[in-house]
Amino acid sequence: MAHSADPRPQSTLAVLGPVARQTVQDQVYSELRRSLIQGAFDAGEVLRIRDLAARMSISTMPVREALARLISERALEPLPNRSVRVPLIRRAHLEDLAHARALIEGELTAMALPRLTSADLKALRAATRAYDNLAAGRIETAREAADLNHDFHFRIYRAAGSDVLIPVVESLWLQSGPYIRKAAEIFETGRDAPATNHHHALMEAIEAGNVQAGRKALVADIGRAFDLLRQRYEFDREAA
Structure with missing residues (x-):
């Protein structure tokens, strides 16, 4: 059977x-x-x-x-x-990164602005206050500042609801790391506007519901580090 x-x-x-x-x-x-x-x-x-x-x-x-x-x-x-x-700082790649980040992150900010919740706004205000309160000059503080900056921006970007664009921005931030580090070394207290100025401008635009002003503040925030390198970094022949 x-x-x-x-x-x-x-x-x-x-x-x-x-x-x-x-x-x-x-x-x-x-x-x-x-x-x-x-x-x-x-x-x-x-x-x-x-x-x-x-x-x-x-x-x-x-x-x-x-x-x-x-x-x-x-x-x-x-x-x-x-x-x-870690890749060298190259002038052509700097311009490419700056352009791509302004386009994509500016668009994500515009998409996110009308979708941010009261909980998002509360978290963004807290991150901005914490960023303001950091003391300069210690490695631990620099790492903490980088984490706060990342959390601030990606809280906004994730509110846009784009599963396609978020990984693209993450890749751009990965490539931007050495550029941001070098810009921080070039930054001069008292001569250059602190990064928190742009965060405050972005928060004002978000709270006012002003998409155009929000995009403008975001692009200015991104461009700050790249502008410092354009103006003061000595590109060597290999990195041209």
Whole structure:
């Protein structure tokens, strides 16, 4: 007598493998990504896989995989000796980044402005106050300022509701990290307007519901760092 077929559906979970290494790789990627966005690395700085692995107390494999992801996102450049480096500050790329960020982030701000909730406004005001209160001159403060700036902008951008544009902006911020770092080094207290000025102007536009003024303040905020580099950075021949 033939046996009837097992009525239980075969689980597709059998095709899945262990995820522990992938989890570590994601953590490494997130930490390196955050550091790049914060401008923690100098333009042209070489990152060696073994050094990074030793610093993070992990094997080289997840570091290699994380770096490959960041290279694909143009946040890092491969070198012939299997190391990678933070891209040099190049004049053409500076102009390209500045143009792309103004276009995309300006549009996201315009899209987001009528959709921001009272909770969003409360969070944006708190971030602006915290940014104002930071004391200058300490590495911890610089990293905290970068995080506050990121949270402020992306709170606005996510309100736009565009799942397509957000990853594009994240990639642009990754590529902008060394430019922002160098601009911060060039910044002169008392000579240059602080970044919070533009945040306050943007908040005023948001609270007034003025889309045009909001876009203008956002573009001015983005352009501040790039303008400092245009005016005072000495581009070398390799980075021209």
